[in-house]
Amino acid sequence: xxxxxxxxxxxxxxxxxxxxxxxxxxxxxxxxxxxxxxxxxxxxxxxxxxxxxxxxxxxxxxxxxxxxxxxxxxxxxxxxxxxxxxxxxxxxxxxxxxxxxxxxxxxxxxxxxxxxxxxxxxxxxxxxxxxxxxxxxxxxxxxxxxxxxxxxxxxxxxxxxxxxxxxxxxxxxxxxxxxxxxxxxxxxxxxxxxxxxxxxxxxxxxxxxxxxxxxxxxxxxxxxxxxxxxxxxxxxxxxxxxxxxxxxxxxxxxxxxxxxxxxxxxxxxxxxxxxxxxxxxxxxxxxxxxxxxxxxxxxxxxxxxxxxxxxxxxxxxxxxxxxxxxxxxxxxxxxxxxxxxxxxxxxxxxxxxxxx
Amino acid sequence: xxxxxxxxxxxxxxxxxxxxxxxxxxxxxxxxxxxxxxxxxxxxxxxxxxxxxxxxxxxxxxxxxxxxxxxxxxxxxxxxxxxxxxxxxxxxxxxxxxxxxxxxxxxxxxxxxxxxxxxxxxxxxxxxxxxxxxxxxxxxxxxxxxxxxxxxxxxxxxxxxxxxxxxxxxxxxxxxxxxxxxxxxxxxxxxxxxxxxxxxxxxxxxxxxxxxxxxxxxxxxxxxxxxxxxxxxxxxxxxxxxxxxxxxxxxxxxxxxxxxxxxxxxxxxxxxxxxxxxxxxxxxxxxxxxxxxxxxxxxxxxxxxxxxxxxxxxxxxxxxxxxxxxxxxxxxxxxxxxxxxxxxxxxxxxxxxxxxxxxxxxxxxxxx
Numbered sequence: 001x002x003x004x005x006x007x008x009x010x011x012x013x014x015x016x017x018x019x020x021x022x023x024x025x026x027x028x029x030x031x032x033x034x035x036x037x038x039x040x041x042x043x044x045x046x047x048x049x050x051x052x053x054x055x056x057x058x059x060x061x062x063x064x065x066x067x068x069x070x071x072x073x074x075x076x077x078x079x080x081x082x083x084x085x086x087x088x089x090x091x092x093x094x095x096x097x098x099x100x101x102x103x104x105x106x107x108x109x110x111x112x113x114x115x116x117x118x119x120x121x122x123x124x125x126x127x128x129x130x131x132x133x134x135x136x137x138x139x140x141x142x143x144x145x146x147x148x149x150x151x152x153x154x155x156x157x158x159x160x161x162x163x164x165x166x167x168x169x170x171x172x173x174x175x176x177x178x179x180x181x182x183x184x185x186x187x188x189x190x191x192x193x194x195x196x197x198x199x200x201x202x203x204x205x206x207x208x209x210x211x212x213x214x215x216x217x218x219x220x221x222x223x224x225x226x227x228x229x230x231x232x233x234x235x236x237x238x239x240x241x242x243x244x245x246x247x248x249x250x251x252x253x254x255x256x257x258x259x260x261x262x263x264x265x266x267x268x269x270x271x272x273x274x275x276x277x278x279x280x281x282x283x284x285x286x287x288x289x290x291x292x293x294x295x296x297x298x299x300x301x302x303x304x305x306x307x308x309x310x311x312x313x314x315x316x317x318x319x320x321x322x323x324x325x326x327x328x329x330x331x332x333x334x335x336x337x338x339x340x341x342x343x344x345x346x347x348x349x350x351x352x353x354x355x356x
Numbered sequence: 357x358x359x360x361x362x363x364x365x366x367x368x369x370x371x372x373x374x375x376x377x378x379x380x381x382x383x384x385x386x387x388x389x390x391x392x393x394x395x396x397x398x399x400x401x402x403x404x405x406x407x408x409x410x411x412x413x414x415x416x417x418x419x420x421x422x423x424x425x426x427x428x429x430x431x432x433x434x435x436x437x438x439x440x441x442x443x444x445x446x447x448x449x450x451x452x453x454x455x456x457x458x459x460x461x462x463x464x465x466x467x468x469x470x471x472x473x474x475x476x477x478x479x480x481x482x483x484x485x486x487x488x489x490x491x492x493x494x495x496x497x498x499x500x501x502x503x504x505x506x507x508x509x510x511x512x513x514x515x516x517x518x519x520x521x522x523x524x525x526x527x528x529x530x531x532x533x534x535x536x537x538x539x540x541x542x543x544x545x546x547x548x549x550x551x552x553x554x555x556x557x558x559x560x561x562x563x564x565x566x567x568x569x570x571x572x573x574x575x576x577x578x579x580x581x582x583x584x585x586x587x588x589x590x591x592x593x594x595x596x597x598x599x600x601x602x603x604x605x606x607x608x609x610x611x612x613x614x615x616x617x618x619x620x621x622x623x624x625x626x627x628x629x630x631x632x633x634x635x636x637x638x639x640x641x642x643x644x645x646x647x648x649x650x651x652x653x654x655x656x657x658x659x660x661x662x663x664x665x666x667x668x669x670x671x672x673x674x675x676x677x678x679x680x681x682x683x684x685x686x687x688x689x690x691x692x693x694x695x696x697x698x699x700x701x702x703x704x705x706x707x708x709x710x711x712x713x714x715x716x717x718x719x720x721x722x723x724x
Contacts, residue, residue, distance in 0.1 A: 116722030
């Protein structure tokens with residue numbers, strides 16, 4: 001197969017590419033330049049788009065003796081991921097930009113270009129398993145729950161999955177590093193990336209403040225009584241307790257939590273913890289890994305990258321899904337993506353519109 | 357086997373240069389040292405200087421060896437600026453190599469060009485008594501456009517301004533005569549004409565006093581410090597003199613190949629960019645395709661070409677030179693440069709002809 005291996009400059013994607021080479025595929029490495037003004041050096045564990053990361057990816061490709069190119073997707077990344085991220089916060093929602101990038105950039109723009117140029121598949125260093133069964137490519141969790149990345153891949157459809165390769169699958173991370181070391185890859189001991197790649201200092205609040213500006217608004221209780229003020233509702237997430245700085249104590253003296261954000265009034269609504277509990281979720285922008293669910297189905301529902309998978313009943317109504325969780329959960333924010341699983345298999349995904 | 361169509365980026369080391377290089381690498385001695393070993397090194401260096409000067413119509417004392425074309429350009433512009441602070445203005449054409457175009461960072465004014473890449477005569481009026489140097493590339497490195505420097509030399513000298521030309525792509529491809537061209541400063545590079553990478557020269561007309569742009573032991577007439585590489589200099593001189601000697605035969609041969617590449621480009625749906633008078637460069641756009649993709653597909657097919665534009669960390673942006681010629685961003689973003697040299701043959705062109713139409717079709721089919 002002719003495979004385009006997306007190489008971030010990290011150890012995972014380097015080993016993924018190496019495995020494809022060893023398996024006899026015709027592999028070409030590509031590094032995605034996503035930052036319009038890349039920083040010269042990598043800072044700690046943040047980000048993946050510095051010039052140093054591009055260099056690391058190039059040197060890994062050299063070690064594997066494969067062709068390597070840098071593809072500039074920075075404009076598209078800015079439009080589809082960064083601008084969307086800001087728009088979502090502006091609208092009082094909590095987006096996941098990594099999912100968005102997978103959906104719109106890595107497994108869309110890059111895959112499309114790769115296919116157009118004659119490649120058969122795009123490979124990445126994600127930890128997830130692909131299983132072909134009855135002519136369908138299924139996406140499954142990796143065995144290690146701490147490393148499993150099926151959640152951020154949950155937005156992929158069958159057409160995309162057919163052209164994906166995740167060579168790391170279930171491999172434990174220490175083994176990946178050992179493999180990198182034995183291949184002489186210099187990234188063998190490079191720290192993993194965390195956080196959002198386009199916020200290199202990790203200060204998401206600062207980034208939002210810089211881009212969205214100060215937007216003074218009220219903090220109110222559920223009956224609309226003003227309890228305090230804030231400098232921007234983007235500074236709050238559902239379930240947050242700290243940092244509210246409320247001067248008016250609650251009547252019952254108990255702590256208060258952010259229940260929701262009302263973008264219309266730029267208001268942050270707070271209340272007691274039990275009011276955070278939700279069990280009915282509705283989702284839009286639905287994706288399916290293969291066939292859509294037709295009848296109500298028992299699924300496991302995960303709404304955070306490293307959150308628990310909660311059992312519930314999933315029904316489909318046109319272009320929406322509705323979920324009834326068996327037991328209530330806390331801290332669900334509109335804008336988050338819920339990924340639906342059947343045991344370990346990803347069924348589909350939806351963006352949470354409302355929860356109650 | 358690969359088909360190498362990127363001679364304007366670098367050209368293979370020629371045999372005479374290789375022989376000289378290997379031989380001279382064995383020699384010991386710093387040419388600035390007073391002992392006998394140093395004297396012998398000095399002798400070889402001066403012989404190289406004389407040989408190069410002779411090849412390009414300069415006096416030996418007018419040759420300042422540098423690390424390459426970019427350093428020669430930088431030295432010409434910075435050295436002029438430092439030497440004559442009372443003349444603060446720099447003028448450069450819109451189709452310069454990055455080593456000259458970079459002077460925009462410190463206020464160089466840009467002379468506009470026409471759609472072919474020729475500098476517009478209307479810019480002549482910008483040369484006034486406060487201009488220290490006017491820099492116009494002799495043969496464009498991206499499109500192969502050849503500039504007529506005469507009117508610029510005449511006007512500049514009438515106003516006391518110096519004229520610099522980047523002649524890196526001119527050497528070995530069009531006649532180069534430093535004295536005859538009348539310019540004050542001329543940049544040359546070894547590795548575009550079969551010499552080694554790592555050496556070039558700035559020709560500085562007698563009577564023009566540049567200020568040094570770097571610190572050090574004041575070698576090379578006090579203008580360019582640093583221990584000279586005798587081996588590189590002697591190999592450079594050998595390659596340059598051979599290129600000049602063979603120009604009369606080589607230029608028409610290359611022009612014949614160039615014309616056949618133009619035909620191949622036309623068959624593949626390409627549109628030529630610029631006047632491209634030089635015998636060794638073809639620049640063309642392939643509307644609907646994208647340079648990066650075309651290069652990748654050509655690379656897979658075993659053909660080395662170039663987008664002809666600056667790369668930043670491997671990311672290519674549409675060429676400023678093509679944009680300055682009035683090309684749209686999409687058009688400039690689909691440009692390729694094919695450049696040929698001493699080792700190029702009809703077989704290279706035939707292999708390009710076999711591959712290019714399919715490559716262009718594939719990139720266009722990607723749809724953007």
